Amino acid sequence: MKDPVDVLIIGAGASGAAVAWSLAETKMHILCLEQGGWMNPAEYPSTGRDWEAKFYGEWSSSPNVRGRPEDYPINDDNSPIKVVNYNAVGGSTVMYTAHWPRLHPSDFKVKTLDGVADDWPIDYDALTPFFEENDRMMGTSGLSGDPVSPLTHPPMPQQPLGLSGAILGKAMNKLGWHWWPSDTTVATMDYEGRARCINLGHCTPACAQGAKSSTDITYWPHAVRAGVELRTHCRVREITTDENGMASGVVYYDKDGIEQFQPAHVVIIACNGVGTPRLLLNSASARFPNGLANSSGLVGKNLMFHPYAQIYGYVKEPTDSNRAPPTCLWSKEWYDTDLSRGFVRGYGVQFVRGAGPVFEAVVSEQKGILPWGEDHHRVFRKLNGHRLGFSAICEDLPEEHNCVTLDPVLKDNHGIPAPKINYTISENSQKMMDHALARGREVLETAGATDICINSPIPWGGWHLLGTARMGTDPKRSVVNEWGRTHDVKNLFIVDGSVFVTSGGVNPTSTIQAIALYVADQMKQRLANLFD
Amino acid sequence: MSADNQLTRTQRDDLRTVAAMIVPASDEYKVPGADDPAIQADMLATLGRDTKLVAAALDHLARLAGQPLAELDAAKRDAVAQEFRSSGGTAAATLVRVVLQCYYRDDQVLRSLGLELRAPFPKGYVLPDGDWSLLDPVRARGGALRRAP
Ligand SMILES: Cc1cc2nc3c(=O)[nH]c(=O)nc-3n(C[C@H](O)[C@H](O)[C@H](O)COP(=O)(O)OP(=O)(O)OC[C@H]3O[C@@H](n4cnc5c(N)ncnc54)[C@H](O)[C@@H]3O)c2cc1C
Numbered sequence A: 001m002k003d004p005v006d007v008l009i010i011g012a013g014a015s016g017a018a019v020a021w022s023l024a025e026t027k028m029h030i031l032c033l034e035q036g037g038w039m040n041p042a043e044y045p046s047t048g049r050d051w052e053a054k055f056y057g058e059w060s061s062s063p064n065v066r067g068r069p070e071d072y073p074i075n076d077d078n079s080p081i082k083v084v085n086y087n088a089v090g091g092s093t094v095m096y097t098a099h100w101p102r103l104h105p106s107d108f109k110v111k112t113l114d115g116v117a118d119d120w121p122i123d124y125d126a127l128t129p130f131f132e133e134n135d136r137m138m139g140t141s142g143l144s145g146d147p148v149s150p151l152t153h154p155p156m157p158q159q160p161l162g163l164s165g166a167i168l169g170k171a172m173n174k175l176g177w178h179w180w181p182s183d184t185t186v187a188t189m190d191y192e193g194r195a196r197c198i199n200l201g202h203c204t205p206a207c208a209q210g211a212k213s214s215t216d217i218t219y220w221p222h223a224v225r226a227g228v229e230l231r232t233h234c235r236v237r238e239i240t241t242d243e244n245g246m247a248s249g250v251v252y253y254d255k256d257g258i259e260q261f262q263p264a265h266v267v268i269i270a271c272n273g274v275g276t277p278r279l280l281l282n283s284a285s286a287r288f289p290n291g292l293a294n295s296s297g298l299v300g301k302n303l304m305f306h307p308y309a310q311i312y313g314y315v316k317e318p319t320d321s322n323r324a325p326p327t328c329l330w331s332k333e334w335y336d337t338d339l340s341r342g343f344v345r346g347y348g349v350q351f352v353r354g355a356g357p358v359f360e361a362v363v364s365e366q367k368g369i370l371p372w373g374e375d376h377h378r379v380f381r382k383l384n385g386h387r388l389g390f391s392a393i394c395e396d397l398p399e400e401h402n403c404v405t406l407d408p409v410l411k412d413n414h415g416i417p418a419p420k421i422n423y424t425i426s427e428n429s430q431k432m433m434d435h436a437l438a439r440g441r442e443v444l445e446t447a448g449a450t451d452i453c454i455n456s457p458i459p460w461g462g463w464h465l466l467g468t469a470r471m472g473t474d475p476k477r478s479v480v481n482e483w484g485r486t487h488d489v490k491n492l493f494i495v496d497g498s499v500f501v502t503s504g505g506v507n508p509t510s511t512i513q514a515i516a517l518y519v520a521d522q523m524k525q526r527l528a529n530l531f532d
Numbered sequence B: 001m002s003a004d005n006q007l008t009r010t011q012r013d014d015l016r017t018v019a020a021m022i023v024p025a026s027d028e029y030k031v032p033g034a035d036d037p038a039i040q041a042d043m044l045a046t047l048g049r050d051t052k053l054v055a056a057a058l059d060h061l062a063r064l065a066g067q068p069l070a071e072l073d074a075a076k077r078d079a080v081a082q083e084f085r086s087s088g089g090t091a092a093a094t095l096v097r098v099v100l101q102c103y104y105r106d107d108q109v110l111r112s113l114g115l116e117l118r119a120p121f122p123k124g125y126v127l128p129d130g131d132w133s134l135l136d137p138v139r140a141r142g143g144a145l146r147r148a149p
């Protein structure tokens, strides 16, 4: 049998990397098991002439389309929003778009402020030092001083406004609406051994330049140097428990597909809002018949996606097209509750700079605005390099029927049941999305855009996976306590987006990682009585 | 039916015909059609995981046409194309995407669009910094973070 490790982390993505790095200073024996491998930037799509085509196959953001051996299938037939992710060292940050807002202080108190959902058991102030630490570790760029967003101190200047940003900014000014250059995790200067962004424009399916901060090139090199052991191509099947109901280790399949048992004194799950409930549900036993840490029945429930309402159009002047990171500006004009709009809570906006030629052709043909035949060339020249977009990140409220369960039939290549998603867009979210589309249309028309198209929701937009092992002080109403430990198993922790109580109206990863660092800090402070 | 990794001769002929219907050659824009031999060769060489769906789409197209697509008169061919696009589902969408993704990376086509013939990496692109005084009205309007109790 293998020697037990002090801490076993499952998943080497955004949160797993942060928690591993933070705990490394304790000099405990820390092991991370990750089902994917290390990435090779020389193979990233932007290094080849077929860079755009790759996004439809092996570099799709959907694991179901990609179908790499490192991926697991997801049954999302019962959801208008499909799950997207990446499974490797770096996790979904290998594929994320690097837009970097934080939850607002008010997002932690939605019940008190707006009478819906629940308040978080922690507040923004508890996370402030960890937001700052995380921004330094990931390397953020931005412009401090946005009057309506939490104050940030990005170590690098904001991205250029570019052609698209200038057009959008002018339109927003005409309408008198708030906008600001986005904080992003795109390095705008050489930073900590990483080269600055050179506008390859293909950030989402991985950055060959290393300017986009994925955790394989930020946290992990530091964590490994500090002594953390990272075992790749190891897929965890279940977490085991002992006669006292404590986690005793994990059963996993190693790179040769051989079943292994790894004992551990502490287990931390960082598999994201779909992978984590899948693992807990698959760890059912006689003592935990409904899945591990699931006495509340809430493991897998309250899935929140952030339905994206996207609207885009085409202006006469050239835009940045694919020659810049897609992220650019944000707006918080409609972030806070205003009941006169017909819905509670709100949305942040992420503006989109443009698209590359293949993507433009494929999508526009599908939308019916790019014809077949003789007129194809004229119309394509009108569209290509002229696109501007407006994407609203709508706050999804927690609803128990939106959930992750285990699929009774579908399995991954190790025979582990696949996750199954049941999700519907609520009436409140739908009203919010409709509101956003109307505002987006005003912005685009003010900018002079025509041929306006809508994706609402963005069907392949299940990139924010939140709420499926929520945090709270009441063990009947939550899965983990206010410092990330499961109520039911005192040496089992969760640090990924599953613990979100509500979702806010912004991309979540900055907050996910701040929570992971905060939980690590709580653990370090309590090492002597961690299991009390 | 074709083998998993290649198209039959008939399927290849129909692919060439339908590709030219999607993107015909143009003297005005100095571009070949998507039936250009180099673009067709690129399509066939890189079909890969799309082969099955593209073959299914071409079989569907052949059923609608009832004979080789190239032999239909123009009006009939257009009617078949419309029916194919509206009833062809994922397979038809995949075929169109394969045609477009190979067309819009061809040298002659990129040249005509004024785009450079290269991968984005390692040269990248230059982005104008822009006029940040555009933010002055936003600063002047100000605002405040909603307070949390
Ligand atoms: C296309 C796309 C665009 C995005 N854009 C943005 C953005 O602009 N801004 C933003 O804030 N967020 C964005 N996101 C979301 C962001 O990537 C996630 O919020 C973040 O990565 C989640 O962190 P995590 O640690 O919870 O999970 P992940 O980063 O997904 O990491 C989970 C890891 O666990 C591993 N794992 C899972 N199950 C097992 C198992 N059983 N055994 C072993 N290993 C396992 C996985 O392989 C994976 O590496 C985007 C995501 C995608 C896919």
Ligand code: SF4
Pocket: A186, A187, A196, A197, A198, A199, A200, A201, A202, A203, A204, A206, A207, A208, A209, A210, A211, A212, A324, A325, A326
């Ligand atoms: S635009 Fe910048 S961050 Fe994005 S892929 Fe290119 S170099 Fe990387």
